[in-house]
Amino acid sequence: MKHILSSIILATIAFGCFAQSKGEAMPQSNKIEHLIKTWPANWMVGKASEQGRDRLDSTYYLDTRIYEHSYDSQKEQLVVKNVVASILCCYDQDMPHYTGGFCSSNLLRVDNPIESKKLQMYYGEDIAPFVVGGKGRNYAVLRFNSKQNPYYRHVIGIEWWLERVDRKHQVAKFRTFRIFGPFSKEHYEYALKQSNISKADVETDDLYGDYIREDGPFLKISKNGRIEGIVIGESPAKDMLSEVRVLGKLLVTSTDETSKRAAVKSINKRVTTLLTTATDEEKTELYRILNDIPGYYVQVTPPNGAVLTRSFAWYINALPKLDILCNSWIQPGSPNCIYIDENNEEKPANFLLQVFLNSLDDMDILLEN
Numbered sequence: 001m002k003h004i005l006s007s008i009i010l011a012t013i014a015f016g017c018f019a020q021s022k023g024e025a026m027p028q029s030n031k032i033e034h035l036i037k038t039w040p041a042n043w044m045v046g047k048a049s050e051q052g053r054d055r056l057d058s059t060y061y062l063d064t065r066i067y068e069h070s071y072d073s074q075k076e077q078l079v080v081k082n083v084v085a086s087i088l089c090c091y092d093q094d095m096p097h098y099t100g101g102f103c104s105s106n107l108l109r110v111d112n113p114i115e116s117k118k119l120q121m122y123y124g125e126d127i128a129p130f131v132v133g134g135k136g137r138n139y140a141v142l143r144f145n146s147k148q149n150p151y152y153r154h155v156i157g158i159e160w161w162l163e164r165v166d167r168k169h170q171v172a173k174f175r176t177f178r179i180f181g182p183f184s185k186e187h188y189e190y191a192l193k194q195s196n197i198s199k200a201d202v203e204t205d206d207l208y209g210d211y212i213r214e215d216g217p218f219l220k221i222s223k224n225g226r227i228e229g230i231v232i233g234e235s236p237a238k239d240m241l242s243e244v245r246v247l248g249k250l251l252v253t254s255t256d257e258t259s260k261r262a263a264v265k266s267i268n269k270r271v272t273t274l275l276t277t278a279t280d281e282e283k284t285e286l287y288r289i290l291n292d293i294p295g296y297y298v299q300v301t302p303p304n305g306a307v308l309t310r311s312f313a314w315y316i317n318a319l320p321k322l323d324i325l326c327n328s329w330i331q332p333g334s335p336n337c338i339y340i341d342e343n344n345e346e347k348p349a350n351f352l353l354q355v356f357l358n359s360l361d362d363m364d365i366l367l368e369n
Helices: 002-015 031-037 074-097 185-195 199-203 236-253 257-277 280-291 312-321 360-366
Strands: 044-053 059-070 100-104 119-121 130-132 138-145 152-164 170-182 296-301 308-310 324-330 338-340 346-348 351-357
Touching: 031 074, 031 152, 059 074, 074 100, 074 138, 074 152, 074 170, 100 324, 119 138, 130 170, 170 185, 185 257, 236 257, 236 280, 257 280, 257 324, 257 351, 280 312, 296 312, 308 312, 312 351
Parallel strands: 296 351
Antiparallel strands: 044 059, 059 170, 100 138, 119 130, 138 152, 152 170, 296 308, 324 351, 338 346
């Protein structure tokens, strides 16, 4: 049976001919989900699901399943090796059809000291984020934004690792998951404010709560929590770009440290939303704005582990030539939110866009000023 199963998996890899499903819940290619359906039912040892509706009247859900396969004999190890190979193959074929993805795969071994980057996926109101990755954990994760709601996304993926049952027996475990929900708690809260569902939420907008001083607010705020003087209504992204521009000027001109911290907090809320929901054209405009705001930089990391700090102006020019693996960011509050200045001294940053590269071939581009 195991020989037959291995043959089926290898054939699947060779032909790459899974069916495709339609609708918003699945992009054009969904080979990982079809691969999971080929696994024998007796591999599954547990499952859990949760679904609800939030105050935006949007459904959120989490569905997880645990599979395991013995990893003692060479034949059993070969089956698992082929399963992992098929996961990685499907991920590579699916990736171009998705908004984004993350993959980390190392040799399976018990007590593996290698620690993969942890990924957080927020899926429901008042629910802790779903997390994959960590010491000894491998994963392939695909994300795609909801067309109906710009602040929500679908996530599918597989996480796998090796566990020792006793001194003579070990098993390979696979956790599959399907998620739909807001990008993050911050995205959800912002969407609530935009929809005017809760007046209390609007009144405690950061532009009220963070910008109040003893002598009163130093920004004129409209009743719906927006900055007065900004023409709004074209799109949420363009509204936020305008607000980032105004808040950036405020940060430059303010002499009050409390006001500066509040401005950075509000800028960063909008920046993180735009980085995950805006179009490429809108992101380029965001980079132009951030280039003129102090303390905002790009941190580029090639595969050799070097960390190089660059301006957003440099990033705009280099972006078409870079082979990017994935993006992330660091904000104040993290000890890593620092950069090296021209005097080779560590300085606190207001925001760092992290760019992880696939290849060392980009090193010449990184050395350009």
